[in-house]
Amino acid sequence: MNSKKGVTIYDIAQQLKITPSMVSRALSGNGYVNDATRQLVRETAEALNYKRNTVASNLRMGQTKTIGVIVPRINQNFFANVIAGIENIAYEKGYSLIICQSDEQNEKEVKSVNTLINQRVECIVISVSADSYNYKHLQNVIDQGIQLIQFDRVAEDLDTLKVINDNEQASFDAIRHLIEQGYKKIALLEGPQNLAIFRQRKNGYLRALKQHGLPVKDDYIIENAWTKELGAAATKKLLGFNDAPDAIFASTSDFSALGVLEVANQLNIKVPSQLGICGYSNEAFTEITSPSITTVDQYSVDMGKTVANLFFDRIEEQADAIAAKTVSIKPELIIRGSTSRMV
Amino acid sequence: MNSKKGVTIYDIAQQLKITPSMVSRALSGNGYVNDATRQLVRETAEALNYKRNTVASNLRMGQTKTIGVIVPRINQNFFANVIAGIENIAYEKGYSLIICQSDEQNEKEVKSVNTLINQRVECIVISVSADSYNYKHLQNVIDQGIQLIQFDRVAEDLDTLKVINDNEQASFDAIRHLIEQGYKKIALLEGPQNLAIFRQRKNGYLRALKQHGLPVKDDYIIENAWTKELGAAATKKLLGFNDAPDAIFASTSDFSALGVLEVANQLNIKVPSQLGICGYSNEAFTEITSPSITTVDQYSVDMGKTVANLFFDRIEEQADAIAAKTVSIKPELIIRGSTSRMV
DNA sequence: TTGTATGCGTTATCAC
DNA sequence: GTGATAACGCATACAA
Numbered sequence: 001m002n003s004k005k006g007v008t009i010y011d012i013a014q015q016l017k018i019t020p021s022m023v024s025r026a027l028s029g030n031g032y033v034n035d036a037t038r039q040l041v042r043e044t045a046e047a048l049n050y051k052r053n054t055v056a057s058n059l060r061m062g063q064t065k066t067i068g069v070i071v072p073r074i075n076q077n078f079f080a081n082v083i084a085g086i087e088n089i090a091y092e093k094g095y096s097l098i099i100c101q102s103d104e105q106n107e108k109e110v111k112s113v114n115t116l117i118n119q120r121v122e123c124i125v126i127s128v129s130a131d132s133y134n135y136k137h138l139q140n141v142i143d144q145g146i147q148l149i150q151f152d153r154v155a156e157d158l159d160t161l162k163v164i165n166d167n168e169q170a171s172f173d174a175i176r177h178l179i180e181q182g183y184k185k186i187a188l189l190e191g192p193q194n195l196a197i198f199r200q201r202k203n204g205y206l207r208a209l210k211q212h213g214l215p216v217k218d219d220y221i222i223e224n225a226w227t228k229e230l231g232a233a234a235t236k237k238l239l240g241f242n243d244a245p246d247a248i249f250a251s252t253s254d255f256s257a258l259g260v261l262e263v264a265n266q267l268n269i270k271v272p273s274q275l276g277i278c279g280y281s282n283e284a285f286t287e288i289t290s291p292s293i294t295t296v297d298q299y300s301v302d303m304g305k306t307v308a309n310l311f312f313d314r315i316e317e318q319a320d321a322i323a324a325k326t327v328s329i330k331p332e333l334i335i336r337g338s339t340s341r342m343v
Numbered sequence: 344m345n346s347k348k349g350v351t352i353y354d355i356a357q358q359l360k361i362t363p364s365m366v367s368r369a370l371s372g373n374g375y376v377n378d379a380t381r382q383l384v385r386e387t388a389e390a391l392n393y394k395r396n397t398v399a400s401n402l403r404m405g406q407t408k409t410i411g412v413i414v415p416r417i418n419q420n421f422f423a424n425v426i427a428g429i430e431n432i433a434y435e436k437g438y439s440l441i442i443c444q445s446d447e448q449n450e451k452e453v454k455s456v457n458t459l460i461n462q463r464v465e466c467i468v469i470s471v472s473a474d475s476y477n478y479k480h481l482q483n484v485i486d487q488g489i490q491l492i493q494f495d496r497v498a499e500d501l502d503t504l505k506v507i508n509d510n511e512q513a514s515f516d517a518i519r520h521l522i523e524q525g526y527k528k529i530a531l532l533e534g535p536q537n538l539a540i541f542r543q544r545k546n547g548y549l550r551a552l553k554q555h556g557l558p559v560k561d562d563y564i565i566e567n568a569w570t571k572e573l574g575a576a577a578t579k580k581l582l583g584f585n586d587a588p589d590a591i592f593a594s595t596s597d598f599s600a601l602g603v604l605e606v607a608n609q610l611n612i613k614v615p616s617q618l619g620i621c622g623y624s625n626e627a628f629t630e631i632t633s634p635s636i637t638t639v640d641q642y643s644v645d646m647g648k649t650v651a652n653l654f655f656d657r658i659e660e661q662a663d664a665i666a667a668k669t670v671s672i673k674p675e676l677i678i679r680g681s682t683s684r685m686v
Numbered sequence: 687t688t689g690t691a692t693g694c695g696t697t698a699t700c701a702c
Numbered sequence: 703g704t705g706a707t708a709a710c711g712c713a714t715a716c717a718a
Contacts, residue, residue: 022703055696060709075427083442087443091443091451143392284628371712373714403714
């Protein structure tokens with residue numbers, strides 16, 4: 001055992017006067033090896049506090065048992081949950097997770113993808129950043145023979161496994177609920193329309209209005225209101241109209257919905273009687289505001305598990321038995337105080 | 344370029360009729376190489392879509408530029424924030440993050456530590472799981488020559504870098520603020536006393552009372568009230584006393600504080616005039632309750648950044664110039680409506 | 687400036 | 703069963 005360099009199978013071999021190959025076999029369990037020597041090897045490995053060098057092993061075996069994950073923000077509830085779900089399954093399979101965060105910047109996303117390719121991860125799981133319009137870097141992943149799985153915010157043109165929420169349906173359900181509660185002038189806070197998820201939510205909104213014979217007013221649709229501040233600003237604008245809306249669907253996020261609620265409180269507008277509010281994501285705080293906020297639960301942890309399972313299914317069924325496909329998880333509308341005026 | 348195996352520096356060398364070493368030098372920028380050939384190498388690397396194999400490089404160089412992080416739960420706000428902070432700094436330095444989650448289980452924590460050692464990460468950052476009483480696996484990390492940095496929940500006996508919140512001081516500040524606002528009978532909702540962080544918060548409470556000449560009443564100290572429900576139950580009990588408190592410090596969490604607020608509202612007790620409420624953690628919702636809740640911000644993202652910076656400081660100052668030490672981050676008291684009766 | 691040779695630690699293929 | 707040997711892809715000390 002060298003003083004500083006860490007103990008290797010060589011050291012064990014030397015001590016036992018056998019060859020490194022024997023040690024390797026004994027430790028990995030591959031190939032023939034006498035039970036007695038195996039036992040001996042195990043013991044000395046333990047005694048010497050030997051730790052297998054995964055780096056060397058990976059190089060030799062041509063696989064890393066590692067999954068790379070790229071999300072816009074780690075510390076956003078939804079993404080943290082998805083990551084937790086992926087970790088859960090990956091851990092069972094003995095896989096590690098390398099996490100990158102794009103900070104919603106395309107440049108950082110591209111760099112992260114390259115880092116992960118260089119690391120030879122076996123799969124890259126990604127939810128694209130908001131300012132990604134070009135997906136060459138993702139095509140590159142596929143070209144390198146690395147599995148690519150997209151979730152939530154997906155580049156639709158890319159032929160990959162995708163796990164998404166049925167945003168259109170969830171949005172439709174939310175609007176239908178509002179209508180059933182007697183709201184007739186429903187405004188929409190929408191997100192960047194270059195992202196499919198926000199287009200889908202808008203479509204659900206439009207479809208629901210049409211199906212229930214309600215008119216679509218362009219004034220009622222506010223773009224890019226996806227932070228608390230922007231949600232608040234949008235609300236001030238909407239409530240300033242002569243013909244102000246009686247409900248606001250913050251399809252972008254619960255934070256946006258929170259902004260709406262704050263403004264309503266400031267203006268002494270009663271929620272839900274005078275104004276209905278519906279958010280999106282089921283953030284923890286929605287349950288405890290006054291009133292609590294109706295929102296959409298995306299089953300984010302399950303989403304992560306689904307992603308991981310797709311990957312393992314694929315590599316276990318060897319070959320590309322499973323074609324590119326899209327798995328849609330049906331979100332659930334959580335009805336709470338902010339929209340319940342017909343009790 | 345082999346059909347399936349990925350392009351290597353060999354392929355580039357072959358194409359250019361030079362040696363792999365030249366390619367390696369040209370690409371890494373180490374060692375002498377003619378500008379012309381360097382240019383040529385870069386171009387063909389690009390053309391062939393070459394991706395450096397980090398695994399091989401790591402093995403050769405004996406370093407991985409990787410940090411391992413182990414937290415009880417990824418999808419818990421505080422931890423997600425810390426991870427985001429670490430990522431932020433690590434990314435700038437070209438380091439990757441491997442994330443493990445212990446699920447509060449010692450067994451999983453031990454396994455994760457071993458995985459990370461095997462991966463030859465250069466540093467392991469950990470917040471220990473609640474059921475960890477034995478720290479052999481952590482000592483092992485140190486013995487292997489891997490940096491170990493603990494944060495928030497730390498094994499105090501271990502001689503490592505530690506980053507924690509100054510819970511005692513934050514708690515002291517909170518109580519002092521309450522006293523300054525004229526509250527004289529301050530109750531404490533405390534967390535599990537086997538965790539140091541909760542003991543420290545209690546100590547800050549006691550010290551502040553003493554320093555201001557206020558008596559400590561055992562009746563005013565309620566154990567294990569760290570959910571909304573438990574906070575509510577504790578409040579009902581406290582407010583039922585003949586000599587009821589005029590302020591409650593929910594040192595466990597904002598959720599607990601919320602329970603207090605709800606009960607106060609139910610009982611028509613005015614906050615802050617009749618009852619002061621202070622929480623802990625600065626959860627998003629504390630800002631939007633009525634009244635908004637005074638609380639303690641833990642600077643969790645900064646905590647992550649501090650952790651990462653400690654590591655980089657250490658490796659950049661080469662050698663163990665920086666001895667084991669504990670960095671205490673001073674949390675900030677966020678004063679809001681629930682305690683502001685002297686405006 | 688370029689080429690040669692060697693090793694990082696492990697595993698797999700062969701022959702014995 | 704066991705041992706010798708090559709190879710994974712890259713980086714570097716040394717020679718040319």
